[in-house]
Amino acid sequence: MQTLPTVTLSRVYFKKAHQIKISFKYNDILIDILRDVPGAMWSKTLKSWYIKNTPNHLKILFKVFKNQATVNAKDLFDQSMPMHQYPERRIRQLSQNNKDLLNNFYKYLKGKRYSQSTIDTYTQQIADFVEYYNTTLDQITNKEVELFIEDVYIKRNYSISTQRQFVSALKLFVVFYPKLNINNLQLARPNKSRKLPNVLSQTEILSLISNTSNLKHKTIITLLYSCGLRISELINLKLKDINLNRKQIHIKSSKGRKDRLVSIADHFIPMVTEYYLSYKPETYLFEGNNGGTYSAQSVRQFISKNCKKANLNKVVTPHTLRHSYATHLLENGVDIRYIQSLLGHAKPETTMIYTHVQRKDLMAISNPLDLAIQKLKNSEKTTKKLS
Incomplete structure (x- = not known):
């Protein structure tokens, strides 16, 4: 035994x-x-x-x-529980008027139907700003905004995206509380960092899938790539939103509260059918051992583990598979407008970044060094013929 x-x-x-x-x-x-x-x-x-x-x-x-x-x-x-004390939660030093104002700002964002994560983030950022000065807000001008950003966001090395979030939150706060002496038009967001997405080749994708032995993990990786899903869309995907007969998945209330339809690959259908019969999920397509949604952290971990098995010496995340999906569609000649729709992008500019990483057109461009050497060779051949 x-x-x-x-x-x-x-x-x-x-x-x-x-x-x-x-x-x-x-x-x-x-x-x-x-x-x-x-x-x-x-x-x-x-x-x-x-x-x-x-x-x-x-x-x-x-x-x-x-x-x-x-x-x-x-x-x-x-053993008894160790006698460690949880750290006390810091209480903001705010006047009662400012507390009431922030509570009303929170309700204002609720009424605008922003997502809960956006409401929480914007309220926290404005609370930091109000606490920083904790004075009559009518006296705050654009100069104070600049000083706050320099002293908090720049010195603490916050990311550009966090700073952009703060400016967006402040723009809404100015509309909510017009008594501020802040000129909304002068509030400029710093430009985003334009980093090219990390992309796997189709051979690397197939190697990753084939080196994943766990059926559940293999099905997740295949679905992330073949449908270009975000990790949040994957873990919240319900059985009722999958239509194998029509080969479609209905993505509901995704980023920006948008719905969209994505097509299912023919080769994925036998795999997901085998997975369903083996694991028998009840509500969500992928569920944890105790029911409910699957852990996003678990997905990131097993992707990283299986990349090592496939000898992929690069950082691969669930979003890498989405980037790869979009880039491969573009290389296969799919119109950028259709790719935008499949990915659920609000702006075409977001999708256009994939035009910078597609290999098909880039590989067709002749390098000027090669052209110069070729011209020289052609010139030498012509000279020899004439001599």
């Missing part, structure tokens, strides 16, 4: 929270199990997996390791 591996569960205080440390000798099966557990993370510092110490998480660990490993949880039951 084969001996089961041993998994040791112990207490650890890590990242300002009580965690369960999950230790075992290297084992591919146990690692794959943990990748599917929502909230389970690998730590280079601890050199082990860990998950937040809660009764529910402990119950899940015993469930997923049943018949797969011998669980030693003696440390969890024999």
Whole structure:
């Protein structure tokens, strides 16, 4: 009879929270199990997996390791909880008038039907700005905005995208509270960084898929590439939104609250059918071991792991597969307007970046050095013929 591996569960205080440390000798099966557990993370510092110490998480660990490993949880039951205190939450130093104003700004954004993440981000950024001066807001001008950006965003080396978010939030705040002496027209967002997307070749894509042995993982990677999905679209994809007969997937309420239809590849249908019969998901196409949506972090981790198996020595993320999908469509002659629609881009300028990475047209361009040398050779041949 084969001996089961041993998994040791112990207490650890890590990242300002009580965690369960999950230790075992290297084992591919146990690692794959943990990748599917929502909230389970690998730590280079601890050199082990860990998950937040809660009764529910402990119950899940015993469930997923049943018949797969011998669980030693003696440390969890024999020791009391470490006496670490959670850090106190910082309370903003704001006047009551400014608190009321920010609460009303929050409600204003709600009424404008912005997404919850946008509402939270914009409210936090304006709260930082208001707290920075914490004075009568009527006295704040564009000069104070510039000083705030220099002292906070520049000195703390915040990203350009975060600074752009703040300017967008402030523009809305100026409209909401017109008593500010801030000229909305003079609020300029810094230009975005225009980095070219990382793209895999079609051969590399097929190598990644073929080197992924886990059926669930293989199906996820294939779907991300063949439909150009965002990671949020993948993990929120429900069974009822998939129509295999029409070979279509209905992406609902994606970025910008937009719906769109994407086509399913013929070769993907047998794979997803086999996956469905094997895993029997109930609501979402891809679900965690405890039900609900699958973990985005798990997807990133197993893609990275399988890239090593496929000898792809580059950083590959779920969005890399989306970039590759768009670039390969463009190289195959698909009109940029159709690609924009398939990707769900609001502006054609966003899709146009793929015109800079397609290889087909770029490879057809002759290098000026080659042309110069060819001209010289032709000239020498002509001279020899005449002499």
